[in-house]
Amino acid sequence: MKSTNGQLLTTYQKEGYLTGIRVADDTQALTYRNEYDALEAEVGKEKCEIGLIDWHFDYEFIWKISTLPKILDVIEELIGPDVMLLATHFFCKYGPREKFVAWHQDVTYWGLEPPDAVTAWYAIDDSDVGNGCMQVIPGSHHKGVQEHGKSDQEGNLLSINQEVPVTEDEADTAVDLILQAGEMSIHHGMIIHGSLPNHSTRRRCGLTIRYISPSIRQAEDNSLKRPWKPILLRGEDKHHNFTSVPNPYPLSH
Numbered sequence: 001m002k003s004t005n006g007q008l009l010t011t012y013q014k015e016g017y018l019t020g021i022r023v024a025d026d027t028q029a030l031t032y033r034n035e036y037d038a039l040e041a042e043v044g045k046e047k048c049e050i051g052l053i054d055w056h057f058d059y060e061f062i063w064k065i066s067t068l069p070k071i072l073d074v075i076e077e078l079i080g081p082d083v084m085l086l087a088t089h090f091f092c093k094y095g096p097r098e099k100f101v102a103w104h105q106d107v108t109y110w111g112l113e114p115p116d117a118v119t120a121w122y123a124i125d126d127s128d129v130g131n132g133c134m135q136v137i138p139g140s141h142h143k144g145v146q147e148h149g150k151s152d153q154e155g156n157l158l159s160i161n162q163e164v165p166v167t168e169d170e171a172d173t174a175v176d177l178i179l180q181a182g183e184m185s186i187h188h189g190m191i192i193h194g195s196l197p198n199h200s201t202r203r204r205c206g207l208t209i210r211y212i213s214p215s216i217r218q219a220e221d222n223s224l225k226r227p228w229k230p231i232l233l234r235g236e237d238k239h240h241n242f243t244s245v246p247n248p249y250p251l252s253h
């Protein structure tokens, strides 16, 4: 991708998100969806909801999506030339069901220092208001890391049922991140985001791909009590904050 002369970075810094960026053409997007369908058939829908964490080590198509040059070009523009893949995690909502993702920030429980990470949300399926697309509260990352409580609503898909309090006025400013399969949105690690239930009969699957700069370190356990296993994808790691992890597959594109 040609440099956008800092436009993406300016918007990202101000709003905390970017959306509607095509990163895979229709043929690629269909291939990835077919591969996901096969994975779903293998492991079952329940596991697919939120149980597929870091499967880029085991399934090449997840690695391929996470290393798409069009995604990495954008990430590079936001965090600089040294880019590590921190983690991947599918969020798959089947409808019609009441499962939702409560308002939260990503980095609150990740134990990173400084708490700085960026997520690409890659649309495996078309994602819209009807099937519970992601929502963000623009600019909310400027408030820094916030204390989270527990959601009192049944069906929160988050690992420790966390939720950050949001006023009605704040919720009214939320933006729907409507994406077609093969597009991505980007969100800042401190932006408040979540998603409503999928009330349609269509699946809404997205692959969240987390990236950091190698200057970030793990200062505390994350909520899953697992050490992160970041992989250097671009540039150099001058910091060696993490045990080096080899690429699970070659970088094929």
Ligand SMILES: O=C(O)CCC(=O)C(=O)O
Binding pocket: 091, 101, 106, 119, 121, 133, 134, 193, 194, 195, 206, 208
């Ligand atoms: O896919 C969703 O609805 C939520 C994703 C999310 O919470 C995240 O990227 O941290």
